[in-house]
Amino acid sequence: IHVFNRHSRQRNYKTEFESCRPEIVPLDFGDYHPLKPITVIESKTKKMGRKGSTSSTSSSSSSSMVDPLSSVLDGTDPLSMFAAIADPVTTTVNMDGSRKKRDRDDNSLVGTDFEPWSSKRGDILARYTTTEKLSIVSCKTTTSTSAMSEKVRTRLEELDDLEEGSQRELLNLTQQDYMNRIEELNQSLKDAWASDQKVKALKIVIQCSKLLSDTSVIQFYPSKFVLITDILDTFGKLVYERILSMCMDNRSILSDHFSPENVNDTAKETCLNWFFKIASIRELIPRFYVEAAILNCNKFLSKTGISECLPRLTCMIRGIGDPLVSVYARAYLCRVGMEVAPHLKESLNKNFFDFLLTFKQIHGDTVQNQLVVQGVEIPLYLTLYSPAIDWILQCIAYHAPEVLLTEMMERCKKLGNNALLLNSVMSAFRAEFIATRAMDFIGMIKECDESGFPKHLLFRSLGLNLALADPPESDRLQILNEAWKVITKLKNPQDYINCAEVWVEYTCRHFTKREVNTVLADVIKHMTPDRAFEDAYPQLHSIIKKVIAYFHDFSILFSVEKFLPFLDMFQKENVRVEVCKCIMEAFIKHQQEPTKDPVILNALLHVCKTMHDSVNALTLEDEKRMLAVLINGFIKMVSFGRDFEQQLSFYVETRSMFCNLEPVLVQLIHSVNKLTMETRRVMKGNHSRKTAAFVRACVAFCFITIPSLTGIFTRLNLYLHSGQVALANQCLSQADAFFRAAVSLVPEVPKMINIDGKMRPSESFLLEFLSNLFSTLLIVPDHPEQGVLFLVRGLLNVIQDYTWEDNSDDKIRIYTNVLHLLSAMNQETYLYHVDKVDSNDSLYGGDSKFLAENNKLCETVITQILEHLKALGKDETLKRQSVLALSFFNSILAHGDLRNNKLNQLSVNLWNLAQRHGCADTRTMVKTLEYIKKRSKQPEMSHLSELALRLPLQTRT
């Protein structure tokens, strides 16, 4: 054991800093900078089809650097490639073909502004449900096939079996059972197809489409249509892809715009076979649906195939007697037509006109009898038509000229009980078209027969349009008055709220808070009796969303008198919290300036309190985090300007309100610390008596809040941070208390801590924290009543007693850092100071007793380090020993005065120890030696050259 006196090297921080600082190079802004955005000028074109229309793809960047991503991907990134193919606009732009061709291409794709069927199906399924029992005729599926192959039946028999034997009617299915059944059929279709049983697949599809001729449980029909046409779509796709795959020879792949001449005979024959098979289906409805499903396959046979097929299929629907079944068949045909050949508009129109011709059937005896049997009311029955008519009209209205729309509207007007059609016109036509004629529509709606299609649906549809497009300025108020006059008279709360929800948006969009207030009041009036609001939470929620979407200024929003009473309707806790979240999100998003408006504060504190109070033991971490973020966002937006005391009392109040959310408390501590520093800034560092008392109050706030937190490192860091703030504000004893609290908390740090749900060892965090703490301790003046370096000693004791990991050297790393601290404390003037705080350098003024104490401490620490090094002398730890020895050597080199013989000797020993077992990295050793030699050339460092001579380099063996 070496006993020696340690001497810190005298440092002149100023000159050192200057010598260390890198040479300042003026920046040339024209130069490349890694963070400068790369401007890529790209001329991208995509090769379309086999006609090979256009050029190559290139991407060049204006900066000299090549974007590594684009270079890897050979110029075009795959996403934009897809986009280039999918996007009709790009396609057309890049087509260098004739203008005619371009136009055709434009037509043959439906743009993104066309609302696709897929977005409708969910609504339909949710809206048209039943509690009645359903029945289905189906065959035994999946299981049968394997069993039969055991019996060695011929395939033909199997098919007969499918048609006759195993077919059975399943009665009394609930809606869910029924849907499962259909899904099963869908699955067995895919299975049959995958196992090459094409005929079986066709039979399944035929069976499914047969279900569409069954109108028992009529209120479920729209949903049934959705489910079954899904299967038909699947089938259509399977057949199309199968035939397409037959067209692919080994070498060429048929492009999307192939022409029938390029299709080989086998593929054509297969395709023809499908059509022949379908043409021989006995029943009309399955024959229609299955043929419509594979309409796209006509492309393989002839160019005009689809344009000949569509009118024929349109006519074919005339044979369907039931008006509901037939209108859905039309909707399906339009849907397929829109997908396959959207440019063939005539068929769409024809379908609609045909429908108008059969419109009178709805009031015919056959339908009326059916409704009586099923006990379905006319208004409900009429709503069943809406999805189909909406869809047909939407297809027609897509990019249609105004004249056509007007014509359609006129035709609808001519028919009796046109409310159904009127509603569909409003759902399908462009909102602008409807909005400019809003007064006309209101007139028409008023004229409608009361007993027919529900009027509130008409107003709802109109409202939806007005939310999207603006009616003429002069009509606006009248429209609202006329509409609301009707809406407010609706008796059924559900009908009422569905309408009101839509019209709130119109009101917010065009009118002031006065009108909105009236509307909200009306809603409250309607929804309060019998607690009707309980069944209308989604709509009420949506009303709130609409209101806050239009009122970004929260002082105006909260001055809407009925807004808070409206919130009171949300009485179910989770709904209320959701609404609160919405409000807070909007506030954080839209509030630009900090506020002290008492109206906003009161209302939002109430809102935040609601969110906070919803937290309980079962609340998920994520949810808590979410709520805390929202509340923090609010706290950060509150400012009372120069009224710091008011600000502090606000923080005190919020602390008591949100004590269950730790992140909020953390935020409050940071906010108070910020407030303290703000006070200091205002006072320019010279606190008056009043401000001194105030900052002490702030510091006290932090000091009593921190212990209530659970996260150990949160507490440690906040103690340190608050201590620094206290120090900066000349609250010495308070700062002392913070640091002491931190020091006494260190033993409680567990070995493992939970970070993002994973257990991690805590030592690295502790190391980080302690190093940070050391840096602060340098400037903390010693407490007059405690001994010299009281805090450092205390900390050393804690480190000594802490149970460190057996196989880690973090303890030694910390000791090394302590040495650095001590050597910094030995300097005549410290590296940094806090304004107006005398650190130990001026307190002791280089007093020899202080230095002696300091040196004693150094000695103890060094002894500890050396003992540890010795303990590492075992075989398996030699590597660690070497690394530590070298790092300790470096520390001495940097901070020790090597003119001291003992220290000099120690460093030589460490050098040798590092190399002794051949574990040292030779390159590092060489570099270190070079560094020493270089340093020795500096003034007052000549003694290093002697040292260098004593440091042998181990030759590599």
Next chain:
Amino acid sequence: MGTVLDIKIKRANKVYYAGEVLSGVVVISSKDPVQHQGILLTMEGLVNLQLSAKSVGMFEAFCNSVKYTLRCDLRRSLLAKDLTKICEFIIHSTPQKGKSTPSPVDFTITPETLQNVKERASLPKFLIRGHLNSTNCVITQPLTGELVVEYSEAAIKNIELQLVRVETCGCAEGYARDATEIQNIQIADGDVCRSLSVPIYMIFPRLFTCPTLETTNFKVEFEVNIVVLLHDDHLITENFPLKLCRI
């Protein structure tokens, strides 16, 4: 299975006309060398005869029982089995020269036009009008027309097109007539809208139809029935003889 034998006929639709050469290839795919003692190609034309149920001692042979096959045998030594592959093909009679002249037919069906009615008085009133674009049909083209239910007291359940093949074998002693329904197509389902024309459209099934054939003792003819089923289960049928030809 090492060796696979396959016949590939050049024409994808496998349809040939009298006097034409049927060509194609026999494909033998195998991983190992195949030894054989000859590859034989046999063509067969087969008419399935059955004893008539109606008149004793007479054979009946009907159109769909005529079958042409091409058979390929790969002879192999005693140890290995012979391989066989059979491939069916179709022979169409040579297209007739000249154009078929369209012969449109208009029809009106009312209770009064019906024959074989037991109680005409109990029949509900109805008026169905329509037309067939032609009863002279090209076998590859669909049968087309229109039908309008102008008026009907009873609700309509169903309207169907029934394609019937009538085969007549005859000789001095008498003749056998056999009518078979070969296809049934529903053109209206349920109570169709009044005064709105419903299309009549039927594709002739490829395997069950042939051009109308008339010889002294063998005839193949086709008819179409328009069958209207009313909701009270009254069945109304209107018959139209067709003349099919191939051009």
